[in-house]
Amino acid sequence: MADVATRAGVSRTLVSFVLDGKPGASEATKQRVLAAADELGYRPDSAARLLARGRSRTLGVLMDVRQLFEADLVAGIYPAAEELGYEVLLSANLPDREESVSVEALLSHRCGSLILLGPMSGTEYLHGLAGKVPVVVVGRRLDPAPGLATVRTDDVKGIREAVDYLVELGHRDIRHVDGGSDPGSPDRRRAYRAAMRRHGISEYAKVIPGAHTEEAGAEAARVMLADGDLPTAVLAGNDRCALGLLDVFTRAGVDIPGELSLIGYDDSRLSDNPRIDLTTVHQDAAALARHAVRLAIEMLEEREIGSPDVVLEPELVVRGTTAPPRQRSTSVVSK
Structure with missing residues (x-):
């Protein structure tokens, strides 16, 4: 600004007034200052102004x-x-x-x-x-x-849409691996239970404690495998958790989505990888x-x-990890 003032032959204060659009300079002086600023390549230092x-x-x-x-x-x-x-x-x-x-x-x-x-x-x-x-x-x-x-x-709406979609496919035994104390987890957990109640399938509602990590998803999958009573669908707290579930289930020979459908949450960059192809709730x-x-x-x-x-607004993105349940699931529901 001092260089502009020297080039234009005016005070630094007057240059400041002109560049800030304040009154106090004649039109001729204003044009001279602007021309000098342009010739010198002057750019206002907005960071310095805020710091001042x-x-x-x-x-x-x-x-x-x-x-x-x-x-x-x-x-x-x-x-x-x-x-x-x-x-x-x-x-x-x-x-x-x-x-x-x-x-x-x-x-x-x-x-x-x-x-x-x-x-x-x-x-x-x-x-x-x-x-x-x-x-x-x-x-x-x-x-x-x-x-x-x-x-x-809107996590409540996102989870509700995921449960609605699974129910439309024919699923009833839908479980939720939650995010524990991680951000967003309480709302997603409550929304899952509410959606299961709304569809009249509360008897199948089960929350498996987890976290928003692959390790938590893997551990939840191991717990379900050890129980010997797999659900037909799992709704994970987020995509990372879903990846852990997918890895352990696949290694154990569980057909995804033939035997078990899986939905994540976030729609992070890995979810649409062709080898993952995860159905998920898009943020x-x-x-x-x-x-x-x-x-x-x-x-x-x-x-x-x-x-x-x-x-x-969330958006459910349907990919390759969800499908209608096999006939064995229908027989379980009819009991």
Whole structure:
């Protein structure tokens, strides 16, 4: 800006006024300043401007590097932020690292807003954090609080559509491997039980404790195999859990979907791999990312954000791991 002022023969303050569109300069002076800026290739340093006002132009993003769907979210967050002139700083959530440590690392780098992907921290901590810096939580339903916004998929509807689809195929013995305490799991678990009740097949409803990992899915499959009474369909808490189930069942000689249908949740990148071809509930990662970035910036810039809880529609994506049950399942139901 000082170089532009020297080239145009005016004060730095007047250059600031012209470039900010404020009154105070004649038309001739304004054109001279703009011409000088163009000749020098000047671009306003919006980051410096925000810092001068006590704000940062960096969005801090907390993610779990093990979760495929969160990687899809990050892939959408970067272009959405860059389009609006913001930078992104990542911090990893790891099993042996306190989540608060990862969050503090972002705050220490002067991030203006935080986007937390599937955080595990308690509500009290997240509400307290939102009192310090704008926070957007993705993939989890939370009680409202000042400075806090949420972006999520309608998990209740997603699970309901999955159960409806299996029932339409003829399934009754449908089990759910849940996500334990992982984000989104409580809503999905309740939705499964409600859907089974609505179809009048509550006697078949069974929740097998799990987590959003391949290991949890594999263990759940081993439990079902050991029981010797396989259901005709399994609804997994997420795609990673479904992959663990698929691996163990396939190795044990269970025909998927001939003997057992399997549905995941997320529609992460691996689910449409030809060797996996997983039927799953699709979450729109790109749209979730755009809304999260928008809310983070609007709160940072103290603009009106509208609804602090953005809920997107899920979509059931039918692939090769689901089919009507074999005749043996019909005989079991008729007892």
